[in-house]
Amino acid sequence: MSGETVLILGATSAIAERFARLRAADGDRLLLVGRDAGRLDAIATDLKARGADPATATLALDLAAPAEGFAAAFAAMTAALGGHVDVVLVAYGQLGDAAVTTADADPAAVVDLLTVNMTSACAWASVAAAHMERRGRGTIAAIGSVAGDRGRRSNYVYGAAKGGLALFMEGLAHRFAGTAVRVVTVKPGFVDTPMTAGMAKGGPLWATPDAVAADIDRAIAKGRPVLYTPWFWRIIMTIIRALPRPIFNRMKI
Template sequence: MKRIVIIGATSAIAHAAARLWAERGAALFLVGRNAARLEANAADLRVRGAASVMVHAMDATVDAAHATMLAAALAALGGIDVALIAHGTLPEQRECEADLARLRAEIETNGVSVCLLSQLFANHFAGQGGGTLAVIGSVAGDRGRQSNYAYGAAKGLVARFTEGLRNRVAKSGVQVLLVKPGFVDTPMTAEFEKKGLLWAQPEAVAAGILRAIEAKREVVYLPWFWRWIMLVIRHIPERIFKRLSL
């Protein structure tokens, strides 16, 4: 029986992953800001076959709450095999440009808090001699683009941080997986009216996350074709890239 902690458990991708784990009989510890939504999700997961489901309300941007959450998870589960960090927001780029306080808040939510929680779980897994840390980043972190560089910068921070973290804890038997989704049809992207072939459903991304964990992957683009799209974007010369509206 897998014992799994999910941070940002009310997000669409996280809940889709939790449903898959519940069907496999996992014990789940759900963390999020909205206690009522956590309880609703927990009820759904119990019906789907989870061995147990416990919830813990926490604002991930409050650093002092992290250690308390980890202690509660360990007490509830008796140990942790997998931690999925999936919280985040999708800021409006122009608002971040005009409001520096908003810019700071978005970078702290999507970048700094993710790194701090990653370090917390990696330290725990290294101490116990193994475990899996899966962190949801984004293809937006691969290159700064005018349309979303506030969000992209935060996800770029996560990418570099998890890369170094993986390098540090590898000898301790800890898997550090960075998940890089492209466009995903979730409530967070509801304002996007046109959703074409590049868009994925959260259930497909969640299934990809579980496959990547089982395969001991280190970085996974979901869907797979985003690896090649971003390879092209990363290699566009800067003098040309500056002229593009991306």
């Protein structure tokens, strides 16, 4: 995998930054995309010190609504990486707040949360798929969530967005089955990152960004279509999905 070109959308997220460090150690050429130009530049400088290709670069962009459109923006990113992309990681997202799931939730806030977490992410995966289909190879990975496996009262808008993204990625994987284009859906559980700053943390269910990033790196290398990280979330979510609705409805989750 050494010397690949890697596009990271949402590169300032904790998980994405740790993933980028792993790819830097392989000497990869990275393009880091996000909204905070200063933070992106600082990360790029650090990655080059860790072994990333000197051509590693940054691009400040609103990923949920690129002004030039998704296809044109992706074409510019491809050009910045030398004309081709080996790996795309869609790593941005927004958890939202409890008000989005109340009876008087602002519909605009609901739409914004769905746009950030699902529709824009699907659009990036789609344009990446078109590029890789032309090349005949490559990997598209997107970070979803175990929250997308079953709708829960506490975060069903976020969960619906991540569930929709997972279904889109599943269809994309089916489309490319038997080819050299790989599609990886990542489903983390609780991860200690700034996005979860408002949640009580600690205990065996919580993972570090480093551990999740390492799992993602291995899943991409192996072309695993679905990654639950840490691994035990696959078991937990299998149980939760199997619960009869009367029992599930009594749970305060």
